[in-house]
Amino acid sequence: MADAADSELPNAWRKCHGWDGESVKALANRVLQYEPPYGVKRARILLTGTVGSGKSSFFNGVKSVFRNRIATQAMTGASARSLTTKFRTYEIRATDGTPLKFQLCDTPGLEDGQGLEPVDFQFLLDGNVPDGFQCHPNTRITTNIPGFVKTPNISNSIHCLAFVIDAATVSVISETIKKKLVDIKDLALSKNIPCLILLTKVDKVSQIADVDLSKVYLSKALQDKVKQVADLLGLPESQVLLVKNYCKEVELDASVDVLTLTAIQRMLGCADDYFDELASQQCSDNFENVQLGLQAI
Template sequence: MKKMKNNLENIEPLTGIGLQHYNILLLGVIGAGKSSFYNTVATVFENKVKDIAPTAEELSSVTNEVHAYDILNENGDKINIKLLDIRGYEEERGYEHELDLILDGKIADGYEFPDKSPARDDIIITNTNPTINDQVHLVCLIVDSTKFKIQSDKMVDQIDTIKKLIRRRGLPLVAVATKFDHLCPKISEDADHIYLSPKAKDETSAMSETFGIELRHIFPIVNYINDHEEITPGKNKLVIEALHSMMQITRDHLFHHRGALRDEDNSWSMRVKRLQVCRSNEHRENEIKDLCQEMSDDNTLRVLCYGPVNSGKSSFIDSIMSLLTGKIVSRATGGYSKANSNGTSKTEKFQMYQLKFKSEPGKTNTSNVFFCDMPGIQDKEGVKLEQAKLIVKGHVPNKFKIQNKSIDKDSKHFVKDAGSMCKIHCVCFLFDISNIETLTETFKETCKRFQWWLSNKDIPYVVVVTKGDQTSTAVRDNALQIYENKLIRENKDKLIEYFSFKESKIFPVRNYVHENQTLPEIDALLLDALKEIVSIGYEYLGDNSGDESVVSDSSTDDESSSDQE
């Protein structure tokens, strides 16, 4: 049940059709429990009894408007599912032309139903240009299990008319059966008993026959009614299973009938399938073996980690070393998990870390790959762009305390004769993907200028986005959910918008920060990023082998000498 709930809380809109959220329309006779169903859903996800939608045991409909309700989680974040509640139908008052317009999204949230059914021309259309986000994607009929068999001919006609309108649009129709706790005292005491009750089974089968809805598309639930009710796992389970099934049906409908792309058709989501998740030590060693052979090349590869303060640069370096050795390493971070409280970087030096790898049990080898750490970029003080360029050119010595210290060609520690093996061959831009909004305009401009300079030098770079686990519990529980999370996707798109990064060069990872052992899912993400870094780094070295002019001090450092756009 926990997994289903997490899936619903983190469900993403299908791509390719402009979808932002899923719309479920609740229909039912007066008193069937439509509004109570929404309140129950809200209760399950917010973990406290909610009474948002008005309810009452009345002969006339309590709901007399179109209400589009959001579902919130315990943190108050919206889930990508909306429940549309409208007035209940009755013998003398159906939906006539109104339902057509609601299904099409032309009658929006807040529409008031008149006492009598209006003529089509008398209905005020509140949304003349509806999009797929206004339209209904699934219709859920709410049925009172204690009364559905007692229906007049007029009521049967109303239901038939409603079903025809829904079927004409090809929309999926399901039913939620309420008030089973009124039928059986044991269900009232324990909602789980609904699966064992012959009465509940018989009534559900009869409902399927009466309304012409497949038995597997009828979901029994028990609503939360009173504020003082205790929240129980049994009631929660019924609601979560019902909503989870509705989402599967809705997504299948949108894929087959609206041209939506499934997750496997989306290039970003698809990338999770290429990851090598090593569940055994043997699998892990074999997967890393070829990469380690490449990292033992005679040529030295240096990779610079560059990004704003608190972007996870030092933790990323430690995590890469943890991946390769199979045990948690804290060399670059020194055991710290965050930047200083005043927003300055804990890293003060430019420092190189030589990667080591575990080639076989009990044996650790040294590679020719160095990951280089530097202080995080700040708007004021800290490392300036020109100093970053000097690091790339090889003029800054290892372990030089560069934070708030200038260095130039006249400085005592300036490395004058920097050969190609002293220079940076690949840059890794790092960003906290959970907090892209905090990037300042000053940093964005500095980063763009550095990008341009690297491109002008033909120095390759990749983008690593960290801290995806801070976006949701789903990503915390399973690192591979990082490709499914809505906020991560949105912030990834913002990075592309800000810096024109290629999506194929953006690698989401989860750093080892509080873990005490390596995990297959986290390793898989780190390995994917490392493979790309090593590949493009050595490709650059191969293309420029023996060329001492690489990353040279030339006029091309003058950004005004070329068009930066």
């Protein structure tokens, strides 16, 4: 149930250029036209987060926008355990079937006492783990897993990490999971991989957003949640993006799509920042060699 104590602020705490169909088209066109720099073939974004936070639903929402229908490719639903049991790499395709220049990589939800640990993300972030790898609850990822990629290149590695967190359960995340989230964030930042937070299910904590999703940035409850989750992971509030996944809807909704596309656009911008940083670290070589070094194979 949405927070009954929510209040509508007189001014939006974050700007949005629009919530109608034209806004969706404009945002979608930017994503469709996205090209990674330096000759890289595609950007790779890794999704991680708590069980039931909506990682797989977010992918379905992104696919829905570009297929002009509600998509359900990734398994979703309510469960005490993660419904995602494999490391999955998903392509997004335009209505004509053309793959877009980015991929979303899904992981099993983080759990207390079992499942993925921060040490496993060393291999996930570096690109050693093959698509479709079955993650076992009590087994670590090692160099001995089937299909282990021994010498990953830029096309295998992760270029942006997105933490997917349920806005309705932020306050009850266990200390164990909090530590996992922070340790994974620190590991990513040590590799210069930018991190974002997708705050999902915003309609569950904001009565205002539940009635009219286009008013999410007028919600005091959501403004407070953004501050809370930013403090939780030690990231700037500007790195926290609001998302509402498709759940009960059977038709596309412009406001849902605007939030989804805004999040994707920010992710792609972060991936470009990663490529820029990688290129700047290689600036002792000439620019042609930088380009060749970054190109996906």
